[in-house]
Amino acid sequence: MxxxxxxxxxxxxxxxxxxxxxxxxxxxxxxxxxxxxxxxxxTPKLVVESGLRALREDRMKYLPALGSDELRNAISRWYRQRYNVGVPKNRIAITTGSSGALLLTMGVLVSPGDEILMADPGYPANRHFVSTMEGRPILIPVGPETDYQLTPELVEKHWTDRTIGVMVANPSNPTGTSIKQDILKDIHRVVQANQGTLIVDEIYHGITFGVDACSSLEFADDIFVINSFSKYFAMTGWRLGWAVIPDKFIGSFEKLAQNLFISSPDIAQRAALAAFHPDxxxxxxxxxxxxxxxxxxxxxxxxxxxxxxxxxxxxxxxxxxxxxxxxxxxxxxxxxxxxxxxxxxxxxxxxxxxxxxxxxxxxxxxxxxxxxxxxxxxxxxxxx
Ligand SMILES: Cc1ncc(COP(=O)(O)O)c(C=O)c1O
Structure with a gap:
C-alpha cells in the first residue's frame, strides 16, 4: 500500500x-x-556544441550540490544584464529543472499541515509539491477580472494561522497571463506582514509579448525565485533550472539538495554555460x-x-x-x-x-x- x-x-x-x-x-x-x-x-546550437565538447572531455562527475561556480556566476551576470539587478552567486542554486527547485523550496519551507496559497487555475505540480511535504495547497479561484492571478486582497482574505507562504507564476501556466509589478509588490507586502514567504515562478520569463516581465528580484531579496532553462532556452530534456534563495534559507536548501540530488547533471550545466552567449x-x-x-x-x-x-x-x-x-x-x-x-x-x-x-x-x-x-x-x- x-x-x-x-x-x-x-x-x-x-x-x-x-x-x-x-x-x-x-x-x-x-x-x-x-x-x-x-x-x-x-536547443540553441552553441549549447548543444558545448554539451558535446563536455562529453568528449570525458569527465562527467558529481558537482557541488548548488551547482558549478561557472554557471552560478553566469546566471548572476544574466540578472545584471537582463534586469539590471545584482544577485550574488551564493544565492543561486542550480537544480534539475525548475521542478527540482520547486521540490527543494517546498522541502525547505513546508512542515506537515502548513498551507501555501496559490491560484486556481495553476501549474498542476505546484499543489503536489506541497502535498508531498504533507502541507496543504490552498487553491484560490481566480478569473479574468484579476488576469487569472492572485491579488493582495485575495491573499489577505485566505491567509490563516496555518499559512506560511504564497506561490505565484508570472507569466502563468495555463493562462499565459502576467502579474503587474505593483500588484506583486503589494502581495509581497502582505506576505511579509504575515511573516510568510513568497515564491515566484519565473520559468516563462523571456517568452513575453508586448510586456517585459519584471523579476521580483528587482524589488526584494527575501523571495524564492524559480527559473529554468526549459522554456526560453528550449532545453526541456536537459533537465536544468535554478532557484534564487533568500540568504537565511541557503544552508537548508543546500543540505536538502545534497541529500535528494547530490548535484544536477554535469553535462547539462556545462552545456548551459553557452545559453547566455549572444548567439x-x-x-x-x-x-x-x-x-x-x-x-x-x-x-x-x-x-x-x-x-x-x-x-x-x-x-x-x-x-x-x-x-x-x-x-x-x-x-x-x-x-x-x-x-x-x-x-x-x-x-x-x-x-x-x-x-x-x-x-x-x-x-x-x-x-x-x-x-x-x-x-x-x-x-x-x-x-x-
Ligand atoms: C509554471 C511551471 N513551472 C515549472 C515547470 C517545470 O518545468 P521544468 O522542470 O522543466 O523547469 C513548468 C513546466 O511546464 C511550468 O509550466
Whole structure:
C-alpha cells in the first residue's frame, strides 16, 4: 500500500490524452498535438556544441550540490544584464529543472499541515509539491477580472494561522497571463506582514509579448525565485533550472539538495554555460517572435470559433480557453477532440478545480500550418 500522502497526488490527466495521441499516431493516424507544454524549437546550437565538447572531455562527475561556480556566476551576470539587478552567486542554486527547485523550496519551507496559497487555475505540480511535504495547497479561484492571478486582497482574505507562504507564476501556466509589478509588490507586502514567504515562478520569463516581465528580484531579496532553462532556452530534456534563495534559507536548501540530488547533471550545466552567449540569446529571441505570431494566430482563430478568451495571454506558450459554449465537461471534450478530430489539447481538470470543466488549454509552439490544420479540424468537429 502506498504512503498516505499519495492519496492527495493526482496524475497529469493530460497524459491520458497524450498516450492516446501516441497510440493513434503509431497506428498511422495523423494527430495535431497541442497538449504538450514544451517548445518545438531545438536547443540553441552553441549549447548543444558545448554539451558535446563536455562529453568528449570525458569527465562527467558529481558537482557541488548548488551547482558549478561557472554557471552560478553566469546566471548572476544574466540578472545584471537582463534586469539590471545584482544577485550574488551564493544565492543561486542550480537544480534539475525548475521542478527540482520547486521540490527543494517546498522541502525547505513546508512542515506537515502548513498551507501555501496559490491560484486556481495553476501549474498542476505546484499543489503536489506541497502535498508531498504533507502541507496543504490552498487553491484560490481566480478569473479574468484579476488576469487569472492572485491579488493582495485575495491573499489577505485566505491567509490563516496555518499559512506560511504564497506561490505565484508570472507569466502563468495555463493562462499565459502576467502579474503587474505593483500588484506583486503589494502581495509581497502582505506576505511579509504575515511573516510568510513568497515564491515566484519565473520559468516563462523571456517568452513575453508586448510586456517585459519584471523579476521580483528587482524589488526584494527575501523571495524564492524559480527559473529554468526549459522554456526560453528550449532545453526541456536537459533537465536544468535554478532557484534564487533568500540568504537565511541557503544552508537548508543546500543540505536538502545534497541529500535528494547530490548535484544536477554535469553535462547539462556545462552545456548551459553557452545559453547566455549572444548567439544563443539571438536564437531564443527569434523563437520568442514566432511564439508571438503563433499566439496571435491561434487566439484570433479560437475566438472566431467561439471559445471565450477574455484576457489576452501576454506570455508563456498557452491559451486557456473557456469552452462552455460547446461543453460543460472539458475532459470529455478533450477525449472527443482526440478521437474524432485528431487534435490533442489539455483538460482544465489538470490545472485545478475552479471552472475546470469549462476550460481547455492549447499549447501553441507548433508551426503555423500545423496550428491551422488543428483549427480546421476543430471547426469541422464543432460545426463552426
Ligand atoms: C509554471 C511551471 N513551472 C515549472 C515547470 C517545470 O518545468 P521544468 O522542470 O522543466 O523547469 C513548468 C513546466 O511546464 C511550468 O509550466
Amino acid at each position: 502506498h504512503a498516505k500522502r499519495l492519496d492527495h497526488i493526482e496524475p497529469f490527466h493530460v497524459m491520458r490524452i497524450i498516450t492516446r495521441a501516441m497510440e493513434l499516431q503509431s497506428s498511422g493516424v495523423d494527430v495535431v498535438n497541442l497538449a504538450v507544454g514544451e517548445p518545438d524549437f531545438p 544563443s540569446v539571438g536564437e531564443c529571441e527569434v523563437h520568442r517572435a514566432s511564439y508571438q505570431e503563433h499566439r496571435d494566430f491561434l487566439l484570433a482563430e479560437l475566438r472566431e470559433i467561439g471559445f471565450k478568451i477574455p484576457v489576452e495571454p501576454t506570455g508563456a506558450i498557452y491559451i486557456y480557453a473557456d469552452c462552455s459554449g460547446f461543453s460543460n465537461d472539458s475532459f470529455k471534450l478533450c477525449e472527443d477532440l482526440i478521437e474524432s478530430a485528431g487534435v490533442a489539447v489539455a483538460p482544465g481538470l489538470d490545472f485545478g478545480v475552479y471552472r475546470a470543466n469549462e476550460h481547455i488549454r492549447f499549447s501553441y509552439p507548433k508551426p503555423i500550418p500545423v496550428l491551422a490544420e488543428g483549427v480546421r479540424r476543430i471547426r469541422a468537429y464543432l460545426g463552426r
